[in-house]
Amino acid sequence: MTVIPPSAQRVGTHTPNGGTPEDYRTNKLFRYMSRDEVDALGSRLEQLRFGKGEMIVQRRDQDEGIYLLLEGALLANQYARSGREVGYRRLSPGAYFGEISAIDGLPRSVNIVAVEDVRLVRLPPRLIRDLFETSPRFMRALLEDMATLTRSLTDRLFELTAVSVACRVDIELLRMASIASEDGRTAIIHPCPTHAELAVLVGSQREPVTRELNRLAGLKIARQTGRSLHVLDMDALAQEVERIGGEL
Numbered sequence: 001m002t003v004i005p006p007s008a009q010r011v012g013t014h015t016p017n018g019g020t021p022e023d024y025r026t027n028k029l030f031r032y033m034s035r036d037e038v039d040a041l042g043s044r045l046e047q048l049r050f051g052k053g054e055m056i057v058q059r060r061d062q063d064e065g066i067y068l069l070l071e072g073a074l075l076a077n078q079y080a081r082s083g084r085e086v087g088y089r090r091l092s093p094g095a096y097f098g099e100i101s102a103i104d105g106l107p108r109s110v111n112i113v114a115v116e117d118v119r120l121v122r123l124p125p126r127l128i129r130d131l132f133e134t135s136p137r138f139m140r141a142l143l144e145d146m147a148t149l150t151r152s153l154t155d156r157l158f159e160l161t162a163v164s165v166a167c168r169v170d171i172e173l174l175r176m177a178s179i180a181s182e183d184g185r186t187a188i189i190h191p192c193p194t195h196a197e198l199a200v201l202v203g204s205q206r207e208p209v210t211r212e213l214n215r216l217a218g219l220k221i222a223r224q225t226g227r228s229l230h231v232l233d234m235d236a237l238a239q240e241v242e243r244i245g246g247e248l
Contacts, residue, residue, distance in 0.1 A: 024121045027068045028145070029096050032137035046122040050114045057098070061108040064125040066098040072118030073191065076110045077200065087200035089152070090115070090193060092179065099142055102128045116191065160203050167244045168202040169212040170237060173222065177231040185234055192229035216240070 024045060030038045048067075050056055057063055059078060074091040088110055091097060101108055102125065123131075131138045159168050177187035193201065199209045216222040221237050223230045231237060 023070050024068055026094070027096060028094060029066070029068065029138070029141055032141050033135065034137075037135065037137070041123075041127065044124065044127045046124065048120045048122055050118050050120070052114055052116050054114050056112045056114060056118075056120070057108050059108050059111050063098070063108060064102045064105060064128065066096055066102050066123040066128055067112075068096045068121045068123070069093055070119045070121065073115045074118060075113050075115050075197070075200070077113060078110055085200050086203070087197075088156075090176075090197075090201060099146065115193070115197065163245055165202060165204045165208045166212045166215070167241060168204070169198060169209055170216070170241045170244070172198065172202055173216075173229070173231065174234065174237050174241060177234055177237065181231075181234060187231040187234060189229040189231065191227040192224065 024042070025035075025038050030041075046065075048056075056067065056074065069091055071093055074095075074097070076088040076091065076097065078086050078088075080086065091112075097112055098108075100106075102123075159171060163171070173189070176189045176192075180189050181187035195206045195209045195213065199206045202209070213222065213224065216237070217224070219236070219240075221231070221233050221240065223232060
């Protein structure tokens with residue numbers, strides 16, 4: 001059964017805007033391809049924009065395109081029949097999604113929802129099939145990323161079954177800080193997920209998440225200012241993960 005939450009707008013179609021932004025070239029999916037190979041893809045890509053709260057793809061959709069996120073943030077989730085939201089991962093600029101359905105031709109396995117205004121480009125199925133057949137560099141990046149995703153989801157399964165909520169919050173913050181950090185010691189996560197969004201990602205409720213963020217603020221490890229979360233000491237945050245029972 002497919003459950004669509006009342007809060008998420010189901011989007012039927014989005015018309016390409018025309019033209020191709022140059023920033024698609026920096027997506028990690030193309031990291032092993034030559035500049036000429038990547039440039040040649042431009043005319044075959046589709047530009048898309050979605051507003052906050054809109055659903056880009058819905059679980060069980062028949063759509064074999066791959067989407068590259070250029071701006072904004074997305075959440076991969078599902079909804080139980082009770083309406084409870086289960087989050088799998090948050091996607092930031094430079095990420096992509098849709099590769100599983102592109103490979104096996106089966107319906108989408110999760111919903112992808114915009115948590116803020118987003119800009120994307122879409123690789124249509126015909127282009128993807130051509131790349132599968134002619135570009136070993138494209139396939140190398142895709143296979144490496146799928147292995148990384150498998151390991152990440154394995155870690156999350158362990159965390160959900162064996163680690164406290166407080167520790168799961170710390171692990172998730174450390175993941176986001178590691179991506180955002182420029183020096184490996186501090187980081188500014190912006191925009192930071194709301195407490196409710198973090199709760200979805202760690203499989204909990206908002207109140208325990210708020211308690212843990214307040215505790216980290218008291219330890220001067222993290223400080224929230226508006227939609228920015230300042231991680232003041234990443235080493236101390238990692239030590240908290242180890243101290244209260246997580247694994248890195």
